[in-house]
Amino acid sequence: MRDSYESDPHWMTGQTVDEDSPPWILGMNKDYFLLVMKVIMYYFVFFALLTINLLALSVSLQCTRGTGSQTTSAIYAFLFGPIYLIFNYYFIRVLSKGEMCQFSDTNPFPYMSKG
Secondary structure: OOOOOEOOOOOOOOOOOEOOOOEEEOOEEHHHHHHHHHHHHHHHHHHHHHHHHHHHHHHHHHHOOOOOOHHHHHHHHHHOHHHHHHHHHHHHHHHHOOOOOOOOOOOOOOOOOOO
């Protein structure tokens, strides 16, 4: 009789799966199901963070349209999206200065365009 067989570590999570455990949900064993859920969660978090960073990039390009600091502001906004949206746009621009940006319906990323 052979011992319980564990798979090689998963390339993304490093987690191993015990392939001899009984079926759990949807016919998968518990280890495999939890591995699949963890991978789905990683992809969802990555997609959400990328979406937030692209939103921050668009806000940055819309707000600095026609100024000389558009490139540096766009790089900062894309790399630190949630921080840019909360601190630079909401707290500094909206609450402190009382300024709202004009957003374009047709061009969400107006790089180097005139105001």
